[in-house]
Every structure is written in C-alpha cells, then in structure tokens.
Amino acid sequence: MKKILASVLALALGTSLLAGCSSGGNEPEEPTAQGGKVKLKAIMTKHPLTQKFENMKWLQDAEEKAGVDIEWQEVSADWDQKKGAMLASEDIPDLIVGVNSITDSDFAQFPGLFQDLSGMIDQYAPNVKAMFDAKPETKIIATQQDGKIYGLPKYQRFWPDTATRQFINKDWLDRLGLQMPMTWDELFDVLKAFKDKDANGNGDPNDEIPMDFAPTGTVAFGYFMPTVLLGSEGITLSDGSGSGYFVEDGQVKNFFIDDRYKELVKFLNKCFSAGLINPEVFTQDYTKYQSVARGKGNTASVGFTWGWEVTDRFGNAVSPQYTAMAPLKFTADSTVQQSWSYDYNTLNYGVNTVQMSAASKHKEAAMKFINELYNPEVSMQVLFGSLGTNIKDNGDGSFAVLPPQDQAMDPGTWKWTSTWADNGPMYIADSLKLTLGTDMQSVGKQTEPMQKVLNSIDKDNDVFPNLFIKYSAADNSTMALANTAFVPMALAKWSQWITKGGVDKEWDAYVENCKKTGLLKNIEIMQKYYDDYKSKL
C-alpha cells in the first residue's frame, strides 16, 4: 500500500518538476512559542464584508495583551460542510470563534473534542466570571445538560425587544385623508384605499403595492412576516417562532394548528384576493423585497410592511415618508391582551461564540485571549470597531460610536465591514457608558410605538426560552425529524391558502396531517423541558 502510494507520488512529483513548481505538501507546523508569544491557530466564521483581521487594531491589541500570536483562518462561506469533515477527523484549531459556529448537538455528537472550560474560568478568565456573576442567564445558556461548559456565550445588551417593526406610509395616509389604522378591518380599508387611489401621487393609480412582507421561504417563518399579527389575537411569538411553537400561560403550543392562525390566514387571503398584497410576495427573494420598497426616485411603492429599521427597509430617499406604528387590535371591541414577537433573548444573547480544542497545547494562553475578548471595553470594540476609528473615547470613562468614515456607507454596514460585529464573543456590561450610533438610536425610536405592548408581555409565562433550554441529542433529533416533516408542508399550505383560498375547507384535514407527523410529540417534549427550566428558576 505504502509502496503503491510512493510510486503514485513519485509520478506526480515528476510532473511537478516539469511545471517548475516546488511547493510540497508540508504538514502544518507545530505552533511554537516565538519571542515570548504563544502561537495559536483559530478559525472564525465571519461576515463576507468583514475586513481582514490583521487590519483590526483592537484584535491586534487583544492578542498582544494576552501574549498570543494567532494565525486566523477567516471563513465566510460553506462553514457547515467544512465543519463536518473537520470535527469528524479531529482536525480542529486551538480556537473556533463565531456565534453558534459549533452547536450543542456538535458537542453531544463529538464528545471529547472540545475543552470543558468550566474549570478554567475562575482561574484564567475573570472577565468571563464577571459576566456570569452579573448576568447569571449567560451561565445558564453556556452550560450543557451534563454541567460542562464548552462554548461561551455573548451578551450585547443594546438590542431591542423585537426584531420586527411595523411601518406605514404616513404621506399616503395624509394624501388620502386617512386615519392611522388600529384594527385589522381598518387596516384592510386603508390598504384598499392605497390600492384604488393614486396614493403616491405620481398620476398612476396602479403602481402602489399596499402591503408587502418578507419571503416566507420553505424552512421556517422568520422576521418581518405577517405572523406578528398573531399578537393581535394574543399569541406571543418567541424569537420569531419559526416552526410555530409558542407558550401561553405556561403551556407550549404550536400556532400552525391553532384556530387563531386560521383567522390570520383568512384575513390575508381576503387582502390578497382584493389585490392588496404584492402578487410576488411568495416568489420574490429578499433582495427584491428590499429593492421594491425603495421606490422609484422619491416616489414610494409600498404602503404597509415590516422591517428592521426604516432606512434599512426603505432607503434614504423615501424613508422619511414612513412611520413606525403600534400593533393592531384584532377587532375594535376585542378584549384580548395584545402581543407581538418577543425577540429580546435571541437579539441580545448568543450561544457558543467561542470554543477551545481539548487537544490544544496552549490552553492557558488561549483562555487568556478569550478573557481579553470579554473585557467590556474590548467587547464594545468587537461589536462596533476599534477605538479611534469606530468608537470615540470621551476621556471621562464614557464612549461614543462614531459615524462611518466612508460617507456613502450606512452605520450598519460600516460596523460589519470594520469588525466582527454581532458574530463575535462579547460582554457589553450594563455599566458600560456607550452612546450608540444613529442606526441603533433610530431602531430604539421606531420600537417606541409598540413598547407598551412589548412591556405588557408576561415574560415568565408567555415566552418560550429557546436559548436557555438544552435538549438531549435524542430529543433534538426527534424534534428535527418531525419539524422537517410538517413545517414545509404547512408553509406550502400557508401560501396556497393566502393566494388561492380554501382554508376553511381544508383546515381539519390539515390539522390531522400536522399531528400525524409528530407535532404533538414535539409539544410534549418541549413542555417537559420548559417545565423543568421553570422549576429551576
């Protein structure tokens, strides 16, 4: 076998001489201490726009301070494929960085591959310890079922209670002399007026898109979708409730088989049939969804929609026409406690942002580096960029995020190009005095109209704590199989009912089908974990 291989290689080497190429297949060298610095290898899953790590001043400083010199492999595509081979062959670097780059089920599937950090934190990572002390929930989301800590979480503090804000074109309302809608029926009437009249005032009464929402996809619901309207009927979505699961008075349920979801589908079907929803709403991609809302020049195209932030959603030209609006009531006399999608946890916490190889030869040094990242003043640079270029030190212990140096770029994109941003490990301590950039300030402002509803959500009994629950590998797998079986089918029905109708006729059979695929079993599993979680609070 060896001989055969040798001859093959000899043949190949022969041809390489022809090409005059001499670089051979060398094994990666052992990381060695050099000039007092410990050499480490690390992988980070970063955003494609993020600049080279060697240009990030804060990172160089952090490495310097921890006495390490890290050779980074920056990955921004196809991570899952790469990860599988890497883990199965135990070929991992000292550190792997990036939110959920390694998942809890990876830890379960590849035992012994990652270092249990729980014993090292007290000794080498006072900053991580400080985070665990000040924010005990971070310790909960870091701790696996067996009590070990393989991946460290992040806490980024400033993000709002929900990802989805609701926008309406105020100029159109004013032009047509309409009131801000408060209920589903009023919304319908407003949209109808948008459709029938020349709401944008360009002389063409047919180029208005009264309502648009993000492409549903075929895997799960996401943000900026009409599922937030379920809040009008009292359903609190948790982190978007992509697969439909939510909690109500301590009971785990799934809206896909809930009559209130049927009501929503009927309402949307009514809107769609009346031509009030973008006819391409299920076929456009996210790019188009965003582009359409930018209008043409100063003429807006979309009347009512959902998004993250107004300039992000509509572009600079037409965004002043829009205003954020409060959640709608189901009917004027509805007494249902209104709700919305509560996403605070998923927006402010992240699991497994950094993990260490159990085979690392320099665990202390690696831990020291990790500790540096969790220093709140370093963390804020992880999130927004280096002091000097991206953050201003006011000199009095307070800081301010600077506007983009590149005038043409918006603050959000600027952040992503400058630094690890939301992908990094971080602890933005509540005590840190930091003034945010304009983008985050306006997100805050646009959340205000719905803040009352968000505040009234009973976080203990109506929000499913996705992030805080760790399932066993077996349960995780059972749930995955059932969800893959019913969610795509349900999403297909959702789009079909909205565009073509028929929900009343098919509903009962559909609910039966959903149940057949193991939906009820999933609810049972989640209820068990949820009760367990609550009993430990």
Place this chain on the structure above:
Amino acid sequence: MILTHRKRRSTGDVLFQVMVAALCVLIFLIVAYPLYFVVIASVSDQSLVSTGQVTLYPKHISFFGYQEIFKDARIWTGYKNTIIYTVLGTAVNLLFTLPAAYVLSRKEFRARRFIMFAFVVTLFFNGGLIPTYLLMKQLHLTNSMWVFIIPFSVNVYNLIIARSFFEHSIPKELHEAASMDGCSHFTFFVKIALPLSKAVVSVIALYYLVAHWNDFFTGLIYIQSNSLQPLQIVLRDILLSNQVFSSGAGSGGAAGGYAQQYADQVKYAVIIVSTLPILMVYPFIQKYFEKGVMIGSVKG
C-alpha cells in the same frame, strides 16, 4: 466550407440554409441576452436590477463589485494557485486517463470488462466525506497542493467518453497494419491513436480543465492555509453565497438587511472575474474540432 459548391444549390438546400441561419440567430439571442444582462448587472445599482429597471444598458454605474473583489489581496494568490492546480492537474489527469481509456478500448484486453465495471461502480458508490477525509489526512495530502492534483485524477465519466472514442473512431485496420509492422501498443498509442483523437483529447482536456478551475470543494474541505486556497474559495468568501440559505434572510441584528445590496452586486462581478480566463482558453481547444483533422493526420 470548401465542400459547398455554390452554383449547384437546390432550392431545398437554400431553404435549409435559411432555416439554419434563422435558428442560429434565435439561439444566439436567447443565450446571449442573459449573458449580457450579467455583464450590465455587475456594474448597475442592485435595487434597479432586481426591480427590473435594468434591461438594455447599465444604470447608476458603479464598480463596487469589482472593487470589492480586487481589493482583496488573496485574489491574486487565488489566481496563481488555480492556474498551477489547473495546468498540473489536467496534465496528470490526461496522463492517467488517456492510456487507461486506450487499454479499455482494446477488445483483446481480457480484464477489460471487470475493470470497466469496477470503475463504473465508483461513479455511484463512495464511502462519504469522512472516510475520504481521514484517508487524505493519513496520506498527508491535507493542506497540501497535491490534494488538488493526485486524488481522483481519473474521472471515470471522462474515461468512458475517451474509451468510446478510441473504440469507434480509430479504424480497426490501422492497428492491424501497425502491429504487422511490429508497432508496440506504446508506439501505436502515442504515434497513431492520440494524433487521430485530437478532438476527444481536447474535449477531455477541457472537461478536466474546467473541473479544476471551478473546484472549490477540495479547497474548502482539505485546505486550511490561506496561501494554498484556489480562486473559487477566495471568490466564494467574497460572495455572500449562502445569503439565501440563512434562515429568515435579514434577521434584524444580523447583517442581512444592510449588506444585501452590496453583496448582490458582487455576485455578478464574481461570474465575470472567474469566467474570463476560461473564455480565453476556449479558442485554442475549439480549433481541434475542425473537420478533416483525422484524415490529414493519417495521410500525413
């Protein structure tokens, strides 16, 4: 060309010629327009592209996509690596595949059916990524340029095509005559079979070439060092190739929303940057498809 005697054309043939011309123009337009669209989309404002306002000429011209690609220093290393892997890899491929294809085309070769069957099986059954990765690691091929060149240097599909050509386009009498003259298999293969099969050799070469050129998977799985990464990996890193894969595209806090329009322009530019070099190679290969190559070489 030379064969068409213009003076004695029947009406049927004229009609035929007109039909051919019309069909060709139609096909050309159907194929060329979307290609042209990719070019103009790569320099236009993406909001206008996706809302269908860019149709015949670019609008709001910006070279952001190209800037984004070429400001990444790795692109040049990527080009260099890919050229090395492609040239060397294709050479090894041909060296291993063509003789084997010739052998399998020889009817007197007794093991032919068994070996062919064993080869075809590998088109279907494989052990999966993990055992393959472990093997590469044991052979010290991971994180080495040889992983692009040695493994899978025989593509069975290409082998079958080459064999089929050798079987059907080399007249049997030729080998008979040659062996009468005491010509060995080596000599016959090099001196007669190969020159007669320039067309298929160039097709197989093109297949291998393009496969190496487009190969990102090898780099993705087996290479850690940035200095060894091929062009396609560099480009994929720049391109938000998995943008649509991320659940709920623009999940609030994440980059989706903001960076989307930048990313979209890059995706068209990437096509141009990665395809141009291949476009330049094609004419050199195309000339071997000219008619009459075969007879010329036999007589000559």
Place this chain on the structure above:
Amino acid sequence: MISRSGPKYKKAAALPKARKQTVLNTFRRDHQLWIMIFPAIVVIFIFNYIPMYGIQLAFRDYSFTKGLTGGEWRGLFYFRQFFENYMFVDLMKNTVVISVATIVLSFPAPIILALLINQVRLKRAKKTLQTTVYLPHFISTVVMVGLLSVLLSPNSGIIGHLLQWFGLGDVNLLGSTKTFVPVYVLSEIWQHGGWNSIIYLAALSTVDPQLYDSAKMDGASRWQTIRYVDIPALVPTIIILFVLSMGSVLGTGFEKVFLMQNPLNLPVSEVIATYVYKIGIISSQFSYSAAIGLFNTVINFIFLFIMNMIAKRFSDISLW
C-alpha cells in the same frame, strides 16, 4: 511484438485448438496494456475503494469515539425510517419527475445543437455561436437562480413582460406547481445545452470528409447528409451518454432546486436532496442521510445496469 492482437486474432480464438484466453495467460502478451492502465487502477483503488468502508454508516449509528465502524449496528433501521416517513411518496415522486424530465428533455438538445452548429458555413459565425452557447455553463447556480427570478418576475421581468404580451400575464412562472418543472428543465437546457454539445461536435469532427464528398456526388440533400452521415457518426456517443444519464434517475442536484423553492411550488419541488438538507440544518443526522444516500445510489445503479444491458443487446455498445 503483439502481432496477435486485433481482428485477425479473433479468428484464431475461434479455432478449437486455441486455449481459452484468461487474464493470466494473456498477461505476458498484454503487459504493455497493463502498464498503461496501472496508474488509473491505483488511483481509483486508493481514493475510491479504500474509503468505501464508510458505506456501513448507513447501517450503524455514528459514533465519534468508537470510529466509523464502531457504532451500534442498526441494520435497516435508517432505511425504514425513510420509507415510513410521512413524505416518502411525495419526495420520490417529485424527485423522479424532475430528474426524468431533465434527462428526457435536455438529452436531445445538445445533439440538435451540435448538428446545427455543424451546418453553419461561415467560420466566424460558427465560432461565435459555439463560444456563446457554452458560456452559460460557467454561471454559478446562485446567480442562475437570481437571473431566473429577475427575468421571470411577472411584474418586472423581461420574460414576464413578454408573457403579458401574449396574454399570459397572470401566470407567475416562479410560483406555480405547474411551471416549476418546465422552468427548471428549460433553464437547465439553456445553461448546459451548449456545454454538452461540445462532445458531439468533437464526434462530428471525426467524420471522414470524403463521406461528405460522396454524399454530395450522390445528390444527397443537406438534410439527407445529416440523416445518413452525421447522425450515424454520433450514435456511439449518444448511446454511451444516454446509458450514463440513466444513472441519475434519482439524481436531482441539490442547490438549484433548493434555491428555486418557495412555498407556492413546494408541493412539487421538495426532493430527496433538499429534504436531507433540511433535516441536516436542525441536527446532524449522519446515519440517516447516509442511508438515504445509499438508497439513491442503489436505485440509480440499478437503472444504469438495466439500461446498459439493453444497450448491449441492441447495439453492442456498453459500458463494460
């Protein structure tokens, strides 16, 4: 040296006194052939056959600590899990429809294209056309699907506008269970037809020009020349490629189908490959996906095997 090879030799084999030819007793005679094929055998053995022990993952649980061959033996458990799956029938149906439609419709396209290009007499026009049609092959799937959604959009796409012209404006080509397969297959042909015609062009280039001359002298029309000179020259290639294409009856690619999916076309666009991917996003199911993969492979191989037998029976052309 090897003067016994060739057709002449075959006659000798037919004589009763000739010994039966075996690998062993022809080894000396064919040793040069063995040398020429040796590198290919080595490479395929090492890189394709050695890792094949991984196939047993489909019958075992994956165990990281005990290695690929050490997990608990589950027999056909994962296969049964797939067959008993709620979606199995739909997945199979969709997969077969998409791939068979692709094979049947996109197979003749490159042949026709090659014959057509071969008829172009203007050298420059021929080269331009040839280069243009092979270019779409290099467009990545992500961009290809992006192009489709821009060009086919009923509101803003150029093809959408064309359809409105013909009074078909209400059809959303991207979001209908009826149009998914046609759009998929036609775009496949658009993208790969030119590239796939290359091999046929190469085959046409081997036609002896004297044949064209004699056809001309016999007064054959252009059409007849194609029928009796060009097409026969393509037949061996056509048969071999057709047999090979039968090996992908369950082989829809993953990426393009996945990217083209939306909830409206999902009832016809959910295929085995996308289903496996969706399970994988939520939790890695090594054994389950290995089992589904093996099932696919076996079915594909059976189809290839049968097709090869048919080809051998009727044309004496076969893969092995």
